[in-house]
Amino acid sequence: MSIQKTISPIDGSVYVERELASDAAVETALAKAVAAQKEWKQTSLAERERFCRKAVEYFLNNADEIGLELTWQMGRPIRYTANEIRKGFKDRANYMISIAGTALADVQVAEMPGFKRFIRRDPLGVVFVVAPWNYPYLTSVNSVIPSIMAGNTVILKHAQQTPLCAERYAAAFEYAGLPEGVFQYLHLSHGQVANVIGDARVDYVAFTGSVEGGHAVQKAINERFIVGGLELGGKDPAYVRPDANLSDAIENLVDGSFFNSGQSCCGIERIYVHQDVYDKFVAGFVELTKTYTLGDPLKEDTTLGPMVRTAAATFAQKQIDEAVNSGAKALIDPDLFPANQPGTPYLAPQVLVGVDHSMDIMTEETFAPVVGIMPVKDDQEAVRLMNDSQYGLTASIWTSDVDAALAIGEQVETGTWFMNRCDYLDPELAWTGVKNSGRGCTLSKVGYEALTRPKSYHLKINS
Structure with a gap:
């Protein structure tokens, strides 16, 4: 038995x-x-x-x-x-x-x-x-x-x-x-x-x-x-254009990155932001991330629970450490989240900058409350980086220009293309993926x- x-x-x-x-x-x-x-x-x-x-x-x-x-x-x-x-x-x-x-x-x-x-x-x-x-x-x-x-x-x-x-x-x-x-x-x-x-x-x-x-x-x-x-799997990207509603993009992308402790196939794991709004976006993203409460998921005020198992949290922390050792910068002090405990499933959310595609944190599925943010100079660079992945489940663009969103979406290799939303399944639309x-x-x-x-x-x- x-x-x-x-x-x-x-x-x-x-x-x-x-x-x-x-x-x-x-x-x-x-x-x-x-x-x-x-x-x-x-x-x-x-x-x-x-x-x-x-x-x-x-x-x-x-x-x-x-x-x-x-x-x-x-x-x-x-x-x-x-x-x-x-x-x-x-x-x-x-x-x-x-x-x-x-x-x-x-x-x-x-x-x-x-x-x-x-x-x-x-x-x-x-x-x-x-x-x-x-x-x-x-x-x-x-x-x-x-x-x-x-x-x-x-x-x-x-x-x-x-x-x-x-x-x-x-x-x-x-x-x-x-x-x-x-x-x-x-x-x-x-x-x-x-x-x-x-x-x-x-x-x-x-x-x-x-x-x-x-x-x-x-x-x-x-x-x-x-x-x-x-x-x-997925390593789903988001692209924030300079004409985006930044407060809306920040609110939704923080949620898309960290809801369910980042353990979502279509969660946001990498973000590309136009260089003209990059600093403002990162500052707002970090500020909102710090408002999360990591702790006992049985308490009503907890907004970030443990990962599914200790091994998953350890894997994510390893990706973070490797990225930092390769030149990335971690913007969240784990001490802001007292429940964060190495060797347990409780992992603080993390935001990384100074990242690139030589790092696993931007190419391999993390499945954790961790996201990397990169600046880009234009739409073409954003498309190239979004497509530089073995995965293609969802991708999102944040812009006020519908025509641009459609034109860029035609170039992105993905099963679902979102504009001004992410991490969502509409039952009226086909749920599908490409590549791995x-x-x-x-x-x-x-x-x-x-x-x-x-x-x-x-x-x-x-x-």
């Missing part, structure tokens, strides 16, 4: 212990999923919607309790965690439910006398969702709800850090009365995950995680004719295409 333990970053205690699924349990889950899908695909969209909306109702009814669990599991301050359910989860789930009828409708082609022709979107079958800990409900809802709405069955494997999230989904669908086998979860080891991906009964893999994890998923499906949707930020798409009408396969109907009526 193998046990996985969730160590809370709050105090290092064991918050959750769960037994990993046995081989027999995995086999049962796969068999159930296949059998249930044959029935589920025959249900009407109206029936699917009823079950899914009822599940969303469960989450909203229990948002505070779920938020407390989430704080204990991964350390985000309690003042924010319930909002992952009340805002992002609710909005994404309800939107994807609401557009299913249009997204999954038959595709009509030109009329031809004596024939009936159309394209139908058939469900794939069994969807295996592998979800991360940093936004455990927001990342998983992107795949779980639309997969079920499309007529697939789902098996969810959540991160070891956030196993209760998978169990909450199960409770929600039980509350909704969803037929047995349509949704299931499994607590699995990495080896077991690879085995499930390689199983012939799995028809699609939706993975959110690291580039390393994405390679492992790709390797596991290489012998099969299926694909995986991969949302991987992954492949595939979730959310929007386009997101349903990955969860279905086209089936053409060519019926000759008159013989």
Whole structure:
């Protein structure tokens, strides 16, 4: 019997212990999923919607309790965690439910006398969702709800850090009365995950995680004719032009850099500022950063909680130290944040200047409350530096010139291009990345295409 333990970053205690699924349990889950899908695909969209909306109702009814669990599991301050359910989860789930009828409708082609022709979107079958800990409900809802709405069955494997999230989904669908086998979860080891991906009964893999994890998923499906949707890492840039509203840019970019302790795939990790406003921007950025409160995430006044684990904080501090040793300057005195403690997950926010692309802090994913800021002389230099990355999840520009934003956006290699906002997912838009930020798409009408396969109907009526 193998046990996985969730160590809370709050105090290092064991918050959750769960037994990993046995081989027999995995086999049962796969068999159930296949059998249930044959029935589920025959249900009407109206029936699917009823079950899914009822599940969303469960989450909203229990948002505070779920938020407390989430704080204990991964350390985000309690003042924010319930909002992952009340805002992002609710909005994404309800939107994807609401557009299913249009997204999954038959595709009509030109009329031809004596024939009936159309394209139908058939469900794939069994969807295996592998979800991360940093936004455990927001990342998983992107795949779980639309997969079920499309007529697939789902098996969810959540991160070891956030196993209760998978169990909450199960409770929600039980509350909704969803037929047995349509949704299931499994607590699995990495080896077991690879085995499930390689199983012939799995028809699609939706993975959110690291580039390393994405390679492992790709390797596991290489012998099969299926694909995986991969949302991987990011080193997302922002560019502040001289015509930007600086106070607005500072407020939003500080939040985009440090919310969730910087542990966001689309968080801001590097900022390029036009040299004409660079000094003023940096001064305002540092001033606002100093207003954060690092500490116990169970306290309502805490705005910056611990990182998910000590190793993550140590990794980020190593990047900071290496940059400083190479000539960068750290503008935040960690002593301003008494809770900052080396050797623990509690890491003070940091702002670095004097940085360049020879430093890992500007090229490798940090996933921490750390940001580097560089001056640039013009738009061309900003574009070159934004594109000088192995990643391409999101990028943002801060300007009052919409035409310039569109023209520059056409040159930037990214999945989402923002103007005057950042670190946000709009469920009406495709969520996708380029380069090592992954492949595939979730959310929007386009997101349903990955969860279905086209089936053409060519019926000759008159013989």
